[in-house]
Amino acid sequence: MECPVSKLIKAIAPVSRKQRELAQREELILDSAQNILHEQGYSYLTMDRVAEAVEYSKGTIYNHFSSKEDMVCSLCCRSINNLINMFTRAAEYKGTSRERFSAIGIGYSLYHQAHPMTAQNVQIIKINAVREKISDAKLAEMESLEQRIIEIALDVVKEAISCGDLPKETSPIANGIVFGVWSMYFGALILEHSDIPLQDLGFSPTVQLLWLNTQKFLDGYNWLPLSSDTDNEAMFNKISSDLYANEIEIINKRKKQS
Secondary structure, three states, rough: OOHHOOOHHHHHOOOOOOHHHHHHHHHHHHHHHHHHHHHHOHHHHHHHHHHHHHOOOOHHHHHHHHHHHHHHHHHHOOOOOOHHHHHHHOOOOOHHHHHHHHHHHHHHEEEHHHOOOOOOHHHOOOOOHHHOOOOOHHHHHHHHHHHHHHHHHHHHHHHHHHOOOOOOOOHHHHHHHHHHHEEEEEHEEEEEHOOOOOOOOOOOOOHHHHHHHHHHHHHHHOOOHHHHHHOOOOOOOHHHHHHHHHHHHHHHHHHHHO
């Protein structure tokens, strides 16, 4: 039987050069696939075109991904991992439970503004004809990441109940709070990347509208401190600058280029 020390040494063993090269190549493949999706659309994405773009054989591409559907799913997994990082930052923020939960929503919205193609990838894999071609292993990977991201938000809700920021009777419907905010932001995300002229209709900027709606939603659950007792604009600005300066910089650069 392998001793615990040996297991620990293996667990912390440095990544080999070959492993680094494989990871770098996979990132290159995913970046190229993302560029093709952005410039030409899903129907134009093929393993041959990705191979040509990265200057590797098609066989090499298949060593990393079994299909273009798995490739798009991997793009989604990469985005979810980035969101997990942002959500973790929000959950560890030095503020009230409500501020930390609100910070998760801000991060979700800012990330998709900074990386708008993420929304397209998510919508692609929601199509049944695409999803049914994704391998079971890749779907399981994505679902595991989605579960992790939900758990981060749910943990903040449970902490709020534990410390008294949310009424104890909220406990049975803690999932409902997470689902309510998630559906609000996901729906806004789809609308923002549709052909609907939201700005002309007065529904812009989306981040601020979502922020206001989130505060009213949380007020409905009596999550303290209530928005009526808080300088919500100042809180939004502070959370954004404290946690998401990099995403804001990317968004501002994108605006200047457009």
